[in-house]
Amino acid sequence: MTKKTHSIGELARELDITTRTIRFYEDMGLLSPERRGQTRIYTPADRVRLKLILRGKRLGFSLAESRELIELYNPDADNNQTQLKALLGKIAEKRAQLLRQLHDIEVMQIELDEAERRCQDAMRTADPSTLSGESA
Amino acid sequence: MTKKTHSIGELARELDITTRTIRFYEDMGLLSPERRGQTRIYTPADRVRLKLILRGKRLGFSLAESRELIELYNPDADNNQTQLKALLGKIAEKRAQLLRQLHDIEVMQIELDEAERRCQDAMRTADPSTLSGESA
DNA sequence: CCCCAAGTTGACGTTAACGTAAAGTGCGGA
DNA sequence: TCCGCACTTTACGTTAACGTCAACTTGGGG
Incomplete structure (x- = not known):
């Protein structure tokens, strides 16, 4: 069974962004991963959100717009x-x-x-x- | 005959941007209008370039990318x-x-x-x- | 036990794309 | 002639979206 959660580093490598970027998105309120102690744990749902943000970026959306989009899906x-x-x-x-x-x-x-x-x-x-x- | 040239203000109003923006694009090398003394004079070709830049912006292109595009057309x-x-x-x-x-x-x-x-x-x-x- | 890689939180730096204020020029009309 | 408006240059300010240290902590391997 394909591992269900990811570390921040794994996600960064897979999506070809930096961990800094991922944490920044969290600061901007686009992500809120769980924590095990201090460490962030990302669920598949978080991964989907991230991909959604990146797709938005490719279309020239601002992070604020992507946040709106995410909220639309909720x-x-x-x-x-x-x-x-x-x-x-x-x-x-x-x-x-x-x-x-x-x-x-x-x-x-x-x-x-x-x-x-x-x-x-x-x-x-x-x-x-x-x-x-x-x-x- | 539909007037052939435009002032910077006319273009700004028509395209719904500021004159500052137009001058900035010129600084970035995306436009090089003629001059009558100090004053800039925009030809229809300049107007086309501008619309091209704005279309690029709507698709999330940077000004550098838009400049590339313009050069492609030349x-x-x-x-x-x-x-x-x-x-x-x-x-x-x-x-x-x-x-x-x-x-x-x-x-x-x-x-x-x-x-x-x-x-x-x-x-x-x-x-x-x-x-x-x-x-x- | 100690080290190292990978995680964490600040905090300051940087780039793009303009905004904005200051100070001056040029010109058609009362 | 002087007003006002549209134009000009110069220059500093601002926002978004990160980059880049610095200074930690933490879990696993030799």
Whole structure:
């Protein structure tokens, strides 16, 4: 059975971040691992949270935004109807933001296509004297 | 004919950023508008560059990355074959990065779906006493 | 028992991306 | 002519997200 908990070092190595980063996220309230004495112990759930944060980072989310996201995934038992409605609203917001990013990516992909085309055109029409030595 | 150049203030208003930001981008080498005396004059091309930077920001790109992107779109006449190959390589990198982001967005959308579902479940099963006053 | 690797808590340093305040320039209108 | 507004440069301040020591403690191996 795949070991259920991790040390901070293990997590850091696996996710390719530093322990400092993990502790920082804890300071920011994004994680709250258990303790055995002083030592932090991370559950699979903590690992999931971390990966969620890192995914957020890859999309340009701030830690505050990632914290919001994490909270969205937690309809805690103590949420009343009003709070739940607010949650649904925030979910819709995030969704809209993702759609905007999708659009931005599409546009950027097209621009990259054009850039590549121009680049290849330039290679074909380039002065052959600038060839940098692959012919004997 | 739609006026061809813009003042820094016009651009700032249109793109919803500050003039400080625009000047900062210039300091970072992302823009180099013409001058009429001291005053900066922005061409449509400058405007395009700016929008490109802002799109990059929405996707979490740093200004350095945006500068790279801008350079990708400029197969300057003075690029030799070696440089052009390097450009194609960078274009491929950016493409890969965008694909990663696309994947991240997909995953996140699914997670939002689940979050929304859980949230609505919670609303249905919630203690009706927490209803905050919409029934007469 | 002692050491070392891996953990811990401070605390200060650093980088990116601007904000903000100060002090001056240039120009179209009353 | 003087006002006001938009522009300019210079320079210091700020926030987020860590990096980088320093000075501990702690559990297991020789």
